[in-house]
Amino acid sequence: MPATLSRAARTRIKICGLTREADVDAAVEAGADAIGFVLWAGSARHVTLARAAELARRLPPFVMPVGLFVNATQPEIDAACTAIPNLLLQFHGDETPAQCDAASTGRRPYMRAARMKPGFDLLDFAQSYPNAQAILLDAHVDGYGGGGKVFDWSLVPSGVPRPVVLSGGLSPANVIDGVLRVRPWAVDVSSGVEVGKGLKDPELMRRFCEAVREADARRADADRGE
Numbered sequence: 001m002p003a004t005l006s007r008a009a010r011t012r013i014k015i016c017g018l019t020r021e022a023d024v025d026a027a028v029e030a031g032a033d034a035i036g037f038v039l040w041a042g043s044a045r046h047v048t049l050a051r052a053a054e055l056a057r058r059l060p061p062f063v064m065p066v067g068l069f070v071n072a073t074q075p076e077i078d079a080a081c082t083a084i085p086n087l088l089l090q091f092h093g094d095e096t097p098a099q100c101d102a103a104s105t106g107r108r109p110y111m112r113a114a115r116m117k118p119g120f121d122l123l124d125f126a127q128s129y130p131n132a133q134a135i136l137l138d139a140h141v142d143g144y145g146g147g148g149k150v151f152d153w154s155l156v157p158s159g160v161p162r163p164v165v166l167s168g169g170l171s172p173a174n175v176i177d178g179v180l181r182v183r184p185w186a187v188d189v190s191s192g193v194e195v196g197k198g199l200k201d202p203e204l205m206r207r208f209c210e211a212v213r214e215a216d217a218r219r220a221d222a223d224r225g226e
């Protein structure tokens, strides 16, 4: 799989931190490819596993559930994978490559979050997670993430050896710029489409997805030299 998009492809969209049925339905309607559930109790967007499983059951085919973990235990991860079929794991804490591989039992796909700041060696980081399906780029914040903070996109080098998911403070207003500059495989948004922690706004989600489609069209034009 390419790390960044070829000109024919479209940027995939993940919307994260959903807690309500209506928001899940609106995110799908807006065009999200993946829906994230925060399974870390330290987050204001946390949902219990039972609740996440209930919400995930609303997803139609081809829309993927994602479970966000911060330093979770193996039993917690196993329970999540049992409760939510086809769950993509998102490790957003201090998980080492060995821990990610063990937690995913070498079979379950996972993304590993990188906390971007000046001096951070993303190429080295990505190389050290050869089994990650993608590397998710978030801003370095005081907590573990989901802070709505944009990082300096010029810190993303070319040639990252894994598919890149751009996140960190994305919104309908800046995602076109982010897609055109970083050319990620996918984008991920939480704060930028919400009215309160874990409470999404259908209109913001619709505008976010529309902006990503607009970015894809502009990127294709640029690649054709128009």
Ligand SMILES: O=C(O)c1ccccc1N[C@@H]1O[C@H](COP(=O)(O)O)[C@@H](O)[C@H]1O
Binding pocket: 016, 017, 036, 038, 040, 043, 044, 045, 068, 070, 092, 136, 138, 144, 145, 146, 147, 148, 149, 167, 168, 169, 170, 188, 189, 190, 191, 192
């Ligand atoms: O959403 C959270 O509460 C959260 C908690 C701990 C780690 C990550 C979290 N969210 C993820 O952070 C990025 C960026 O989010 P934002 O758009 O800047 O709010 C995203 O991948 C979320 O999934």
